[in-house]
Amino acid sequence: MAESTSAPRASTVGGARVEHRITVPPAVSMVELLGLRDEVLRAIEAGFTGVDIHVRGNEVSLAGPAGDVALVARLVDELVEMALSGTPLTPDVVSRTVEMLANGVVGRPADVLSFNILSSRGRTIRPKTAGQKDYVDAIDRHTVTFGIGPAGTGKTYLAMAKAVQALQARQVNRIVLTRPAVEAGERLGFLPGTLNDKIDPYLRPLYDALHDMIDPESIPRLIEAGTIEVAPLAYMRGRTLNDSFIILDEAQNTSTEQMKMFLTRLGFGSKVVVTGDVTQVDLPAATASGLRTVESVLADVDDVEFCRLTSSDVVRHRLVSDIIDAYARWDRS
Ligand SMILES: Nc1ncnc2c1ncn2[C@@H]1O[C@H](COP(=O)(O)OP(=O)(O)OP(=O)(O)O)[C@@H](O)[C@H]1O
Missing domain, CATH: 3.30.1370.10 (K Homology domain, type 1)
Structure with a gap:
């Protein structure tokens, strides 16, 4: 000092x-x-x-x-x-x-x-704000963690860094990344190409973050082997995920039933991180967001943590956090 x-x-x-x-x-x-x-x-x-x-x-x-x-x-x-x-x-x-x-x-x-979340590909991923550090600590300490907050606060990025770290440390033997493909779900039948091509744009942000953390050349091999699975939420139905680090991204776009379906996939030795922004729901107006309901449903359940990130945790352009605050004020008025 x-x-x-x-x-x-x-x-x-x-x-x-x-x-x-x-x-x-x-x-x-x-x-x-x-x-x-x-x-x-x-x-x-x-x-x-x-x-x-x-x-x-x-x-x-x-x-x-x-x-x-x-x-x-x-x-x-x-x-x-x-x-x-x-x-x-x-x-x-x-x-x-x-x-x-x-x-x-x-x-x-x-x-x-200075806190080291993940060292990979010659660089180290660290929290950039106190809120981000609290979030990764919450993931360490709980089996199920919800990361809720505005876009650009690193909710997905840091959850993936923790997942890759858990895989490297052999705490889990698989990473499962999923999103509710709302638009894809509705339009799949009309899009050309294989299923993989069709869902790709919706899962693209997850691949992008992976590229930052894992050698891009080894990603296809890991996906082939099932060590990393990137799939729409609907594909999780009926499965039990053991020894896995499971991330549900954009969870504001799940219904209450889908959220329950997802959370009950949890198997032994697994960890779950759910990320989302309750202000950016793309569901039809009549459908309640599973991310909004889950907090009251699980309020008294141990080992489940709700972690909130705010505009002060935004790591994109400075202006993004001002824009988020301006919209919040506009919403309130
Ligand atoms: N601690 C960090 N270190 C390096 N880059 C970071 C960090 N946190 C966030 N980022 C960068 O910020 C970008 C946005 O993060 P991320 O996509 O996880 O945000 P998000 O909160 O999930 O928002 P969205 O809802 O838009 O997905 C990431 O792609 C990453 O490049």
Whole structure:
């Protein structure tokens, strides 16, 4: 951890302006901390224009308004902690850390952003927000986890990362990925091509995430062997899935009966993750979404967790989370 040589010290009348010095431990190289061509340092400066930051050797000096200086000091402390645990520091990591500190997120940003979910294909998948970390923790601790929240919060992506990790660790011997193919179900008969071609567009997002985590060349072999199964929800009927990591995506588009059918496929040694966004239901108006009803049905059942992600967990373009909030306000009015 960075060693702070003093608490922020007032240097101007009224205590508004303070100076603060941080000594970076020798185990962290300054290039690692400040980024190639100082890009991390520039990201910090851009976020706190009122704070003067000077770096000399392994000392970082801060001067500016007390509140900002305190925040930058904590930020540097978190970045040092991340560098010590081998987490690459980028401007994105800086802005996520700032966001967590500014929002008063409980716990340390370094514990969230340095947490390793899956190492595969030469890279590591980590949570990008505190909500994402809570979600993957919930998956670890429960047999059935619901990840509910807006688009782009990583609900599917992180569930798949956990599934691939469980497969790598031999905790399960199969991954089953499924979606309620609402549109495909209605139109299958009218589309040309084999069944596989017909359902493909609906299952495409699941393949895309898989490509990020498993060598694309080995995916056909794994599918052939049944180690990975990607299929519409209707194909789950009548089966019992043992020793499997099962993900139901877009679960807002299931009926109550389909949700029950899906959840009762659970076999021994299996884990289930259900993801969905209750604000994006594509079902006919008269059909109740199984994702809406399930929470009250299973409220008192042990080992089932409902985890909520919010617009602050959106990892797509920044604007996406503003758009989600704007729609939520419009809906309410
Ligand atoms: N922790 C993360 N690390 C890297 N990329 C991430 C992470 N979380 C999300 N992403 C990226 O964000 C994209 C959106 O995530 P995902 O598709 O899982 O969102 P979702 O919440 O399931 O939304 P949708 O309902 O649109 O499917 C992913 O394809 C992935 O590229």
